[in-house]
Amino acid sequence: MVPDKRVTVDEIAAEVHDGMTVGIGGWGSRRKPMALVRALCRTSAKDLRIVSYGGPDVGLLCRTGKVREVVYAFVSLDSIPLEPHFRNARQSGAVTTMELDEGMFLLGLQAAAWRVPFLPTRVGLGSDVMRLSPSLRTIRSPYDDGEELVAMPALHLDVALIHMHRGDRGGTGQYLNVDPYFDDLMCMAATRRFMSVERIVDTADFLAAGPPQSIRINRLMTDGVVETPHGAHFTECIPDYPRDEAFQRAYTASAKSDDAWDEFRARYIDVGEADYQRAVRP
Amino acid sequence: MRDGAPTRAEVCAAAIADCFAHDGEILANPIGTLPVIGGRLAKATVAPELVMTDGEALLVENIVPLGVDNPDKVVAGWNPYRTMFDVVWSGRRHVMMGASQIDKWGNQNFAFIGSYDAPRTQLLGMRGAPGNTINDTTSYWIPAHTTRAFVPAVDVVCGVGYDRARDLGPVAGRFHHLGYVVTNLCVLDFETPENRMRLRSVHPGVTVDEVVAATGFELAIEGNVPVSRLPTDDELQWIRERIDPTGLGEEEVPNP
Numbered sequence: 001m002v003p004d005k006r007v008t009v010d011e012i013a014a015e016v017h018d019g020m021t022v023g024i025g026g027w028g029s030r031r032k033p034m035a036l037v038r039a040l041c042r043t044s045a046k047d048l049r050i051v052s053y054g055g056p057d058v059g060l061l062c063r064t065g066k067v068r069e070v071v072y073a074f075v076s077l078d079s080i081p082l083e084p085h086f087r088n089a090r091q092s093g094a095v096t097t098m099e100l101d102e103g104m105f106l107l108g109l110q111a112a113a114w115r116v117p118f119l120p121t122r123v124g125l126g127s128d129v130m131r132l133s134p135s136l137r138t139i140r141s142p143y144d145d146g147e148e149l150v151a152m153p154a155l156h157l158d159v160a161l162i163h164m165h166r167g168d169r170g171g172t173g174q175y176l177n178v179d180p181y182f183d184d185l186m187c188m189a190a191t192r193r194f195m196s197v198e199r200i201v202d203t204a205d206f207l208a209a210g211p212p213q214s215i216r217i218n219r220l221m222t223d224g225v226v227e228t229p230h231g232a233h234f235t236e237c238i239p240d241y242p243r244d245e246a247f248q249r250a251y252t253a254s255a256k257s258d259d260a261w262d263e264f265r266a267r268y269i270d271v272g273e274a275d276y277q278r279a280v281r282p
Numbered sequence: 283m284r285d286g287a288p289t290r291a292e293v294c295a296a297a298i299a300d301c302f303a304h305d306g307e308i309l310a311n312p313i314g315t316l317p318v319i320g321g322r323l324a325k326a327t328v329a330p331e332l333v334m335t336d337g338e339a340l341l342v343e344n345i346v347p348l349g350v351d352n353p354d355k356v357v358a359g360w361n362p363y364r365t366m367f368d369v370v371w372s373g374r375r376h377v378m379m380g381a382s383q384i385d386k387w388g389n390q391n392f393a394f395i396g397s398y399d400a401p402r403t404q405l406l407g408m409r410g411a412p413g414n415t416i417n418d419t420t421s422y423w424i425p426a427h428t429t430r431a432f433v434p435a436v437d438v439v440c441g442v443g444y445d446r447a448r449d450l451g452p453v454a455g456r457f458h459h460l461g462y463v464v465t466n467l468c469v470l471d472f473e474t475p476e477n478r479m480r481l482r483s484v485h486p487g488v489t490v491d492e493v494v495a496a497t498g499f500e501l502a503i504e505g506n507v508p509v510s511r512l513p514t515d516d517e518l519q520w521i522r523e524r525i526d527p528t529g530l531g532e533e534e535v536p537n538p
Contacts, residue, residue: 027363054407074407081406093400099393101412103367122371125454126442127412132398147453179339179362 002170002203007224009273012194013039016159019068021049023109023155023190025162025183026235029055029077029243031175033163033196035231035273037061040161042270051155053105053182055235056251059085063261064269067095071155073102077248078236084255098133100124106182108155113188118151125150160190163232164217165240166209167197171225173217174206177238180216187221196228198240230277247280284522284529288512290466290538291316291531293485295521296513297469298378299324301421301462305376307331309369312378315534317423318348319526320464321378326520335361345520349528370410373457376419378464379411383436384422386479386499388460388472390415390441398438411440416447419459425534427465429498444477466535468493469510474502483510487538 013036016022022040026032037057041064048066052058054075061067063085075083089095100108107119120139130136130150139151162183164173173195175183187193195217206215234244234251254264268276288296298320302310310332312321318337325332326345336342341359361369369375382405383391390411396402414420420441424431439446447458462482463470469482480502484493490507513521521531 072407074409076406082404087404090394090401090404097398099398099408101408102363102410103370103413106364106367121413122416122454122457123413125412125416126439126446126450126458127408127415128439129408129412132438145453178360181363 002168002172002219004169005171005219005222005224006169006200007194007226009035009039009196009226009228012036012161012224012226013043015192015194016040016043016045016048018045019047020045020158021051021156023157023160023186024050024052024057025160025181025186026055026057026232027053027179027181028074029079029248030236031163031177031181031232032057032235033161033231034233034235035228036161036163036194036196038269038273038276040066042272051157053102054083054086056083056248059083060269062086062089062095063255064265069096069098071098071100071105073100073105077252079243079245080248080252084252088255099129100133101127101129104129104150104152105155106185107152109182109185109189111152111154112156113185116154118153120149121152122149124152155189157186157190158192160186160193162186162195162217163228163237164195164197165237166199166201166206167195167217167225168203168206169200169225170203171195171219171222172203172206172215173197173222173225174210174215176210176214176240184216184221187217193222194224194226195222196226196231198227198229198231198237200225200227228273230281233280244280288518289532290485290487291535292513292518292521293510294464294466294535295320295323295531296517297464297483297485297510298423299327299517301378301464302332302376303328305329305332305419307333309333309335309375311335311375312423314378314380314423315348316425316531317378319521319531322346322525323517323520326525327517339363345524347524348526349530367413370413370417373418376421376461377414378421378423379414379441381422381424381431381441383431383433384424384463385433385436385443386501387443387445387477388441388463388479389436389439389443389446390422391436391438393438393440395437408440412442415442415458415460416455417457419461421461422463424463424465427467427493427496429496432497432499434499444472467496470501478502480504481507483508485510486512
């Protein structure tokens with residue numbers, strides 16, 4: 001018998017408090033926990049530090065004034081290479097940033113997950129990553145080679161938010177696309193871990209949908225689970241649904257003016273998840 | 283099928299194929315439309331030993347066409363992002379990336395233009411450029427060769443150039459290697475004694491003066507610069523029928 005860790009979207013959003021570091025799973029505009037992000041946009045939380053292989057999650061949170069700092073290696077909508085709201089936030093100086101290489105980002109999460117202060121890597125040497133983030137340090141190998149390497153610090157998260165295709169009420173999660181991204185590491189790097197899923201199923205039904213290795217999120221990694229059908233919309237969540245490119249274009253257009261944003265926000269963000277889904281589903 | 287004389291895009295594809303032709307059994311990882319066409323052209327013709335992806339998380343052994351929904355794939359491996367970092371850090375990869383700015387040492391930027399605190403133009407971010415360039419052979423594809431892209435100094439260094447690699451010393455910089463820079467006008471390399479960018483060949487119909495005028499720093503130019511080769515009939519057939527049947531390369535680099 002598995003425990004029952006089911007919670008609501010709003011209960012998850014209420015776990016995020018001012019100043020917290022929040023890790024968000026997925027990659028670019030792919031399998032993002034957008035229902036949770038939208039709920040977070042509707043709370044009063046502010047001054048957040050967002051850690052993400054960034055997509056519209058970062059753009060929405062920046063545009064709704066939630067963000068103090070973004071830790072990222074890129075922020076992209078994939079089919080639209082540059083995230084428009086993030087661009088505006090950056091270019092107006094509205095958010096501070098820690099800009100990392102994609103692999104350094106992985107090592108920071110891994111270090112936090114393994115409870116070590118840093119992991120050594122060659123990545124970053126020679127580039128301006130070190131100049132942009134003066135807090136980064138190098139370390140000399142204690143062995144005979146004496147090689148100097150970057151000491152990528154642990155990226156500790158207060159809260160991790162991820163989206164999976166299937167989950168059970170105990171908080172086990174399964175992905176059904178080809179890439180797990182770094183969602184398991186996000187959870188293991190975090191103090192509080194929440195997962196939205198397309199569908200909550202009986203534990204015994206996981207293997208009908210995919211092989212054992214697709215059950216990437218075990219319940220040691222999660223504190224709460226919520227069923228949010230279509231909850232990654234408008235990002236890609238194949239095989240359940242592709243990216244909604246038309247909606248993504250509309251989202252991008254909402255960055256053109258304050259009026260355009262106000263209209264988008266009133267129609268899609270301020271309304272709650274149920275009304276959002278009614279508005280976007282054909 | 284398209285016919286007629288080779289287009290500029292097809293010359294670029296052949297030049298890109300040549301970048302990967304002698305790599306051996308490594309992961310050839312071209313990023314962008316013409317890089318993918320050129321990379322797959324190399325695997326289809328002279329370098330079947332190259333390991334390549336479907337553009338996402340699978341390794342595939344057949345030549346997958348661009349611009350076709352649900353193409354057949356002969357899957358020979360699972361290569362999600364986490365595995366890709368294993369490949370990058372183990373050194374068995376040659377990546378071809380884009381560049382918003384590049385300088386004479388091959389320092390590359392596609393993160394932002396202007397200052398870090400409030401950039402004039404926010405671009406992609408560092409992506410994987412620091413890790414790619416310090417670990418593996420890296421080449422660049424620049425579809426619009428202009429003085430905006432070829433600059434005296436980049437605003438921020440994402441991909442590491444030869445001057446910085448040299449400053450790191452022989453140990454930390456030992457895996458750094460820049461291959462080629464292919465543009466809509468020419469092919470460049472770093473095969474000079476001090477690894478400064480050199481004009482390797484100009485595409486048919488392009489003059490050396492045109493390249494010089496479109497470059498914001500002094501290129502190394504030695505004697506009579508060769509003309510980039512034309513694709514063979516076999517290569518044209520691969521490009522037009524199998525690799526790029528809808529002509530996406532022609533959209534990226536229109537024929538002059």
